[in-house]
Amino acid sequence: MIISKSDARALALEHRNRINRLSHSQKSIIIIDKIKNLDVYKKASIVAIYYPIRNEVDLRELLYDNKTFLFPRTYKNFQMDFIKVDDKTIWERNKFGIFEPQNGIIINEGIDLMLIPCLAKNNSNLRLGYGAGFYDRFLFKHNVDFKVGILMDDLTYNFIGEDFDIKLDLFISN
Incomplete structure (x- = not known):
């Protein structure tokens, strides 16, 4: 049965909100281990990740690896840039409650790997x-070598994608 994106979104959020703190930590560790074992991650020098909200997989442990890490900074027009972060980065919450880097170099090209938060996916590899x-707007404008959707659990719903949806190369869950 085909469901709407909004229905799939509601089901996925309900599922993820039921995950307790211990299970969340255990699942995040499993997912981080899977990422670290990917050849594309091992070879990547510039990796875009995200600051977790709403029980998303927390990937910040990856920051200890010897790579350049980028985090998104969003704007009112639904655009975003990726900012190189380091120990001098100033973080501030945006209107969605997500911490974003307020200073640093913008790097939107030459991204080897982008790890993208997902609620769920469909069978066509749409996030x-x-x-x-x-993310769809960013990926439409900028070339990213490899795009990985990060899911807390492997939630697949039969929803129809839209013309602007960008397919991801891979999904990782626990």
């Missing part, structure tokens, strides 16, 4: 996010 389209 289900929160619905604002930040």
Whole structure:
């Protein structure tokens, strides 16, 4: 049965909100281990990740690896840039409650690997996010070598994608 993206989003959020703190930590460790074992991660020098919200997989342990890490900074027009972070980065919450880097070099090209938060996916490798389209807009304009959707659990729903949805190369869950 085909369901709407909004119904799939509601089901995925309900599922993820039921995950307790211990299970969340254990699942995040498993997912981080899977990422670290990917050849594309081992070879990558510039990796875009995200600051976790709403029980998303927390990837910040990856920051200890010897790579250049980028985090998104969003704007009112549903656009975003990726900012190189380091120990001098100043973080501030945006209107969605997500911490974003307020200083640093913008790097939107030459990204080897982008790890993208997902609520769920469909069988066509389309990501289900929160619905604002930040990542789809970014990926339409910028070439990223490899795009990986990060799911807490392997949630697949039969929803129809839209013309602007960008397919991901791989999904990782626990």
